[in-house]
Amino acid sequence: MRHAAGLWWKFDRYELKDGYIVPGKGARLTRYNPWANYWNARDARTRDQQQPAYASLLQLLSQVKTLPLLGTDRLEPDDDSRRAILKWCGEYGLLGLLHHVTQAVYLPGRLVKAPWAAGPVYAEYSRTPTSWRSRFHTGNRPLDAAIGWEAAWAAFSRGTAVDGDEGTVIATTTFGGGDVAPSTIAEPPWAVFFPSLPKDQRRNLAYPPPYDSAFWKLYGEPLGLFLSVAGLLREALEAFLQPKPISVLGIDVVPPLETTPHPPKDKHSDAAISRLHLLTAPVRMTLGSHKQHGLQIVWAAGSLLSAFGAMLCEDLADRRHQRCDECRRVFISNQPNVRFCSKKCLNTATKRTYRHRKQARARKKQR
Ligand SMILES: [Zn+2]
Numbered sequence: 001m002r003h004a005a006g007l008w009w010k011f012d013r014y015e016l017k018d019g020y021i022v023p024g025k026g027a028r029l030t031r032y033n034p035w036a037n038y039w040n041a042r043d044a045r046t047r048d049q050q051q052p053a054y055a056s057l058l059q060l061l062s063q064v065k066t067l068p069l070l071g072t073d074r075l076e077p078d079d080d081s082r083r084a085i086l087k088w089c090g091e092y093g094l095l096g097l098l099h100h101v102t103q104a105v106y107l108p109g110r111l112v113k114a115p116w117a118a119g120p121v122y123a124e125y126s127r128t129p130t131s132w133r134s135r136f137h138t139g140n141r142p143l144d145a146a147i148g149w150e151a152a153w154a155a156f157s158r159g160t161a162v163d164g165d166e167g168t169v170i171a172t173t174t175f176g177g178g179d180v181a182p183s184t185i186a187e188p189p190w191a192v193f194f195p196s197l198p199k200d201q202r203r204n205l206a207y208p209p210p211y212d213s214a215f216w217k218l219y220g221e222p223l224g225l226f227l228s229v230a231g232l233l234r235e236a237l238e239a240f241l242q243p244k245p246i247s248v249l250g251i252d253v254v255p256p257l258e259t260t261p262h263p264p265k266d267k268h269s270d271a272a273i274s275r276l277h278l279l280t281a282p283v284r285m286t287l288g289s290h291k292q293h294g295l296q297i298v299w300a301a302g303s304l305l306s307a308f309g310a311m312l313c314e315d316l317a318d319r320r321h322q323r324c325d326e327c328r329r330v331f332i333s334n335q336p337n338v339r340f341c342s343k344k345c346l347n348t349a350t351k352r353t354y355r356h357r358k359q360a361r362a363r364k365k366q367r
Contacts, residue, residue, distance in 0.1 A: 003288070003296050003297055003298045003299060004035050004038075004298070004299045004300075004301065004307070004310055004311075004314075005035060005130070005288060005298045005299070005300050005301075006033075006034070006035065006130065006300050006301040006302070006307055007031045007032065007033055008031065008032060008033075008034050008092075008093055008096070008304050008307065009029060009030070009031055009093055009211070009213075009216055010029070010030060010031075010032065010089070010090070010091070010092060010093030010094075011023040011024065011027035011028065011029050011030075011089075011090070011093070011216070012024075012027050012028045012030070012090055013027040013086075013090055014027070014086045014089040014090055014094075015086065016082055016085075016086065016223060017195065017220075018195060019222060019223050019224065020195040020220040020221065020222055020223065021085070021086070021089055021094060021220055021221050021222075021223055021226060022195060022196070022220035023216070023217060023220075029213050029216055029217075034053060034092070034304060034307045035307070037052060037053050038052045038053070038311050038314075041332070042334065044334070047331070047333065047338075047341070047342065050332055050333060050334055051331065051332055052311055052315075052332065053091075053092050053308070053311075054233060054308035054311050054312060055331070055332055056088065056092075057088065057092075057230050057233065057308065058230070058233065058234050058237070058330070059329075060084055060085065060088050060230070061227065061230045061231060061234060062329070063081065063084055064077050064081040064084070064085065064227065065077065065078045065080070065081050066078070066081070074224075077223070077227075085223070085226075085227075092304065093304060094219070094220075094221045094226070094304070095221065095226060095229060095230075095303065095304050095305040095308075096302070096303030096304045096305060096306075097175070097193070097221055097225060097226070097229060097303070097305065098189060098190065098192075098193040098210070098219065099127070099210055099211075099282070099302055099303040100173075100281070100282055100302065100303035100305050100306055101171045101172065101173050101174060101175070101189050101281075102127065102169060102170070102171055102172075102189065102190070102210070103126065103127055103170045103171065103172045104124065104125065104126035104127065104169075104170040105124070105125050105126075105167065105168070105169045105170070105185070105190065105207070105210075106122065106123075106124050106167055106168040106169075107122070107123040107124070107125075107167050107185065107206065107207060108161045108162060108165035108166060108167040108185065108203060108204075109121060109122045109161070109162040109165050110122075110123075110156055110159030110160060110161055110162065110206065111159050111160050111162060112155045112156060112158070112159035113155075113158075113159075114155050116138075116143070116146065116147060117138055117155065118138065119138055119139060120138070120139075120159075120162045120165070121136060121137070121138055121143065121152070121155065121156050121159060122136065122137050122138070122139075123135070123136050123153075123156050123206070124136075124137075125209050125210055127210075127282070127302055129284035129285065129286040129300045129302075130286060130300045131211060132209050132210045132211055134149070134153075134209045136149070136152035136153065136156055153208075156206055157206035157208075159206070160204075161203060161204045166184035166185060166186065166203060167184055167185035167186075167203065168182050168183075168184065168185075169182065169183045169184070169185060169187075169189065169190045170182055171183070171189050172281060172282075173278055173281045174189070175225065175228070175229055175232070175278070184203075185202065185203055185207075186199075186202045186203045192222065192225075193219055193220060193221065194218050194219065194220070195220045195222075196218065196220070197218065229305060232275055232278065232279065233279060233305075233308060233309070233312065235271075235272075235275055236272060236275040236276045236279055236309075236312065237312060237316075237321065237330060238330070239268065239269075239271065239272030239275065240272055240276070240316050241321055241323065241330065242268070242272075276309065276312075276313070279305060279306060279308065279309030279312065280306055280309040280310060280313065281306065282301060282302035282303055282306040283299055283300070283301045283302070283306050283307075283309065283310050284299070284300055284302070285297060285298070285299055285300075286298050286300055315332055319336070320332045320333060320334065322337075322338055322339075322341075324339070324340050324341035324342075324345050325339045325340060325345075325349060326340055326341075326345035326346075326348055326349045327341060327345050329341050
């Protein structure tokens with residue numbers, strides 16, 4: 001699938017504020033292509049360059065040391081770990097956890113002073129394979145086409161929220177494994193990601209569209225959730241690296257005739273599959289055009305997390321993951337049957353083998 005696409009957003013600096021990872025003051029927002037980094041890693045010659053961004057997230061996770069937070073039962077990363085997390089985010093951005101779980105949001109209607117607005121104006125944002133579709137309307141009359149998107153947004157954002165309208169958020173999945181039900185804008189999942197907003201403003205704010213730069217300035221991710229979702233990625237990887245292969249469909253991709261279509265799955269593979277599906281949920285198929293090859297099928301990821309999920313699938317399918325014989329860490333290699341993750345581990349193992357041989361020879365001599 002050399003046809004994966006999707007740009008992602010990142011600020012050049014992040015900071016930790018009240019348990020949230022948020023853009024640093026005056027930080028610059030840019031867009032980049034996480035897949036360029038991934039394909040570069042696939043083509044790289046040296047081991048270090050072959051580690052894609054998701055592998056560096058897993059490595060970051062293994063380095064994070066937590067300390068109990070005084071007066072609470074919470075654990076907080078120590079100073080070095082915090083610095084490492086913020087540095088990682090400055091390189092790749094946040095995971096896009098809200099974008100990952102949300103399918104659509106209907107903002108509370110707003111009363112607008114304009115000749116074309118007799119009643120409240122509504123804004124809807126819904127996810128498409130590659131972006132977010134935004135729509136403004138007054139009940140049943142669409143506004144964008146009539147007065148233009150910019151004018152509709154300007155009027156909407158200046159209006160005041162209608163009393164009693166709490167908005168609706170449609171989520172397609174949850175990280176906690178709980179039920180998915182429509183929620184209001186002041187509830188999780190939506191309300192979790194805007195740490196700078198006072199509670200009374202959560203409902204009343206005219207939220208910009210989810211990929212808008214104004215949106216990213218408001219958006220932050222709880223550190224605890226960021227780390228536990230990275231943990232899900234690690235668990236999915238570990239589960240799929242078990243010796244027994246896991247088939248997500250429960251059947252062969254090309255099933256031979258006259259076989260049972262659904263062999264019983266064990267608990268372990270059920271858990272692995274549900275984690276993988278959670279990670280890849282927003283990945284969707286569409287068409288894109290290529291300079292040389294014309295129209296192509298493109299898999300587009302709606303969040304950085306789902307891009308990581310897709311990359312993980314790519315690497316699992318191509319059997320690029322290896323486990324280091326020395327430190328047991330999982331690493332990625334373009335060559336099969338590589339035994340060590342680094343020169344350091346190779347050296348440690350070589351030295352130990354040498355030492356054991358020397359001791360064995362010494363014992364032989366004594367006899
Ligand atoms: Zn190693």
